[in-house]
Amino acid sequence: MCGIYFSYSGESRLEPSTDLVERLRRRGPDHFSRVCVRHSSGFLEFLASVLSLRGAKLTEQPLQDPSSGSILCWNGEAWKIHDKPIEGNDAEKVFQTLLQPEESDNTATTSQDRTDIDDAVVQALSHISGPFAFIFYHARSGKIFYGRDFLGRRSLLRSKGQDGSIALSSVCGGPFSKAWTEVEADGIYVIHLPNLSNKEPEIVERHIAWPDLSGKRETLKYPKSDLLPSGSKNPGLNLTSPVVNALHQNLRSSLNSRVLDIPSPPSQTKAPATIVLLFSGGLDCTLLARTMHDILPKELDIDLLNVAFENPRVHKATNPGNCAAVTPYSECPDRVTGRSSHAELRQVCPGRTWRFVSVDVPYTETLSHRPQITTLMHPHNTEMDLSISCALYFAARGRGTVTDASGSSMSYTTPARVLLSGLGADELFAGYTRHAISFSRRGYQGLSDELELDYQRLGKRNLGRDDRVVSHWGREVRYPYLDEDFLGWALQLPLWEKCGFEQRSECALLASQEDDGPVLEPSKKLLRLLTWKLGMESAAKEKKRAIQFGARSAKMEAGRTKGTKVLS
Numbered sequence: 001m002c003g004i005y006f007s008y009s010g011e012s013r014l015e016p017s018t019d020l021v022e023r024l025r026r027r028g029p030d031h032f033s034r035v036c037v038r039h040s041s042g043f044l045e046f047l048a049s050v051l052s053l054r055g056a057k058l059t060e061q062p063l064q065d066p067s068s069g070s071i072l073c074w075n076g077e078a079w080k081i082h083d084k085p086i087e088g089n090d091a092e093k094v095f096q097t098l099l100q101p102e103e104s105d106n107t108a109t110t111s112q113d114r115t116d117i118d119d120a121v122v123q124a125l126s127h128i129s130g131p132f133a134f135i136f137y138h139a140r141s142g143k144i145f146y147g148r149d150f151l152g153r154r155s156l157l158r159s160k161g162q163d164g165s166i167a168l169s170s171v172c173g174g175p176f177s178k179a180w181t182e183v184e185a186d187g188i189y190v191i192h193l194p195n196l197s198n199k200e201p202e203i204v205e206r207h208i209a210w211p212d213l214s215g216k217r218e219t220l221k222y223p224k225s226d227l228l229p230s231g232s233k234n235p236g237l238n239l240t241s242p243v244v245n246a247l248h249q250n251l252r253s254s255l256n257s258r259v260l261d262i263p264s265p266p267s268q269t270k271a272p273a274t275i276v277l278l279f280s281g282g283l284d285c286t287l288l289a290r291t292m293h294d295i296l297p298k299e300l301d302i303d304l305l306n307v308a309f310e311n312p313r314v315h316k317a318t319n320p321g322n323c324a325a326v327t328p329y330s331e332c333p334d335r336v337t338g339r340s341s342h343a344e345l346r347q348v349c350p351g352r353t354w355r356f357v358s359v360d361v362p363y364t365e366t367l368s369h370r371p372q373i374t375t376l377m378h379p380h381n382t383e384m385d386l387s388i389s390c391a392l393y394f395a396a397r398g399r400g401t402v403t404d405a406s407g408s409s410m411s412y413t414t415p416a417r418v419l420l421s422g423l424g425a426d427e428l429f430a431g432y433t434r435h436a437i438s439f440s441r442r443g444y445q446g447l448s449d450e451l452e453l454d455y456q457r458l459g460k461r462n463l464g465r466d467d468r469v470v471s472h473w474g475r476e477v478r479y480p481y482l483d484e485d486f487l488g489w490a491l492q493l494p495l496w497e498k499c500g501f502e503q504r505s506e507c508a509l510l511a512s513q514e515d516d517g518p519v520l521e522p523s524k525k526l527l528r529l530l531t532w533k534l535g536m537e538s539a540a541k542e543k544k545r546a547i548q549f550g551a552r553s554a555k556m557e558a559g560r561t562k563g564t565k566v567l568s
Contacts, residue, residue: 001476002061002091002170003027003049004073004156006135006144008193008203009165010042020173023376024049027075027170027471030266035062035071037137041194044137048073051417051474055089058266063095069139070099075154075170076132077478079257083129090130097124098136121145122188122208129484133183135168144191150210150220151482152185152459155467157379164203166191171468172378180379185459186210220487222452234496236503237525239518243497244529246489251291251530254483259292262418272301273355276416276475278395279304280547281337283524284422284431286345286539287531288480292420293349301353303414304342307395308332310363311552329360334551341539348535357412359400366390366553374567376472380465383565387554389469391547396470396477417475423462424481427454428490429524430499431544436523439501447495455491458482493526500525 003024007014013036016024025032028049037044048061054077063072078090086093098121121138131153136145146168148156159167159179172180183189192204237243262274275292279285292302308329329335335358342356370390374381377389398414426432430439430451438446470477480486496502500522520528520540532540548554 001027001051001053001077001471002073002075003047003471004061004075004133004135005045005047005167005169006073006137006146007045007165007167008039008042008144008191009161009163010194011163013043013045014161014165014167015045016047016167016169017173020169020171021047023171023173023472024169026474027051029474030058031060033060033062035064037069037071039142039193046071046073046135046137051471051476052266053077053262053418053476054086054091056263057089059089059091061091063091065095065099065139068099069137071137071139072098073135074132075156076134076149077130077476078128078132079483080129082127085257094128094132094134097128098138100124117141118143118145118190118206118208123211125188126211131479131482133170142193142195144193145188146183146191147188148183148185148459148464150185152463153467153479153482155464155471156183157181158183166203170471171376173375182379182460182464185464220484220491222455223491234494234502237497237500237529239529239533241497241529243493243526244533247526247530248291248534250486250489251287251480252295254480254486255288255292255295257483258418258420258478258480259296265415265417271415273303273414273416274300275418275420276303276305276357276398276414277420278392278422279306279338279341279356280334280545280551281306281339281341281539282334282422282542282545283527283531283539284425284481285420286341286536286542287527287534288420288422289341289345289354290349290531290534290536290539293345293352298351301355303355303357303398303416304338305357305359305395305398305400305414305419306335306338306342307359307361307391307551307553308335309361309366309390309394309551309553312363314552328552329358332552333545333549334547337542337545341536341542344536344538355402355412355414357398357400357402357414359395359397361390361394361553365394369393372472373469376468377465381567383567384548384554385465386567387548388546389465390553391551392466392469393472395551396473396475398473398475419470419475419477421466421477421479422481423466423479424458425524425527426544427451427458428481428487428498429527430495430501431524433544435499436501439499444495447499447501451495498526499523 005016028051030052031050035046046062050061052058072095074091078094131149133148133154133156155170157169157172157180187209190206259275264271277289310328345354373389373393377385401409402412403409435450438450518532528540
């Protein structure tokens with residue numbers, strides 16, 4: 001993972017502000033460097049910080065090709081290129097792939113030739129599996145290519161000055177300005193820099209949509225009505241349904257690339273834990289933890305980050321007698337379910353250290369960090385954005401307390417630099433309350449429409465914001481449920497193989513039929529069945545609860561505040 005920055009100005013170097021440089025450095029604590037290029041029409045500035053998580057050695061950025069002068073700033077994880085797994089450092093492999101069109105560029109003389117170069121770069125990027133944001137300077141054509149992967153799993157912001165200057169960055173800096181906007185995850189953007197010698201005095205910008213590739217790319221489009229029922233009753237989900245085993249296999253495959261072979265930080269010979277999990281004790285994260293146990297060696301510790309906030313409004317209402325034994329943290333819903341699922345993990349998966357890290361956030365600390373958090377999440381600016389970002393920010397800091405076998409508590413900060421998140425499970429397997437409402441009103445068609453909306457706006461609503469907030473602490477967030485192969489499999493499943501809304505009215509009947517297995521919540525029923533099958537029966541029954549309410553980071557001052565309210 002990296003922090004990346006680019007600027008172009010026709011008159012002088014457009015350097016980032018001091019606070020922006022600091023935020024870029026925090027994203028990549030292992031290396032920081034800049035490259036300045038004097039173009040015929042102005043000044044180009046490239047900056048990159050590096051969090052080294054791939055390969056046997058640190059790969060410095062920005063990457064430069066001495067023969068062509070091309071430059072790459074890469075913030076991502078390319079797991080595969082052309083469906084072939086990458087060994088070693090992925091940034092180097094991506095740069096090599098992007099340089100392949102260089103030879104054809106030497107003979108490019110017409111506008112059509114230059115357009116072909118654009119398409120060649122886009123084709124190369126479209127065959128990358130994994131999250132990324134990038135800035136690529138193709139020196140011979142005088143073009144800057146930039147963009148985010150098709151889901152928007154990494155952040156990239158854009159700003160344009162009135163004088164024609166342009167800046168791109170993983171995070172924003174300086175005073176708030178409407179000039180910073182989020183780059184859409186809808187393809188690749190191209191800036192053709194002015195070429196005064198060829199009488200091309202103006203910047204030309206172009207957007208190229210992701211190409212519709214046959215095969216794999218097609219499976220990542222949300223399916224239409226061909227997966228809706230034809231009218232006959234559909235078989236119900238139970239423990240023996242083949243799709244339960246298929247889920248297990250696909251989830252293990254996704255986790256393999258994300259949790260294995262993670263190097264220790266350059267300053268350490270061996271870290272006690274290389275993986276940390278955002279852990280509310282809910283269904284999605286507990287299933288990840290349980291599945292991960294079967295992949296990682298038992299001697300490797302797994303840290304579980306559980307965040308709880310002092311919410312004075314809620315604490316006063318739930319503890320009117322001001323009982324000292326009832327702390328604002330112990331009563332948080334996510335702390336209760338977190339401890340329950342932690343205990344179940346220790347019982348079902350013995351022989352491993354499951355380190356439960358209690359991240360307690362006093363109200364005064366929330367207030368003191370709020371300006372930093374609002375800057376990081378910018379341009380997102382609603383009450384809901386703030387409450388979710390607060391929870392992610394303090395959890396990702398990784399600092400809390402752990403309790404040993406004797407009951408003694410001690411301070412602890414996780415050394416793990418890879419953080420797993422269960423984001424995506426609700427959007428794929430119908431985990432939100434509105435999914436049940438949509439089904440009750442319009443059946444499978446209504447449910448399908450709601451799921452499609454959630455899937456398409458993942459990058460716009462969540463992923464860029466979350467990347468900016470989490471990465472501030474020098475940790476990389478990874479999403480096993482949003483792996484391309486896992487997505488391709490999950491999107492093609494019939495809806496009745498994901499959830500059990502159609503079976504809701506039959507709960508009493510199912511309860512009397514032992515062969516049909518446990519009676520579970522209909523939302524995300526497929527995940528619940530696998531969790532139950534893997535021995536985590538209590539976790540399989542947990543109901544969905546949004547992080548801002550489970551951790552109580554929402555509505556600290558006023559209970560009637562709407563999540564959509566814009567921050568003042």
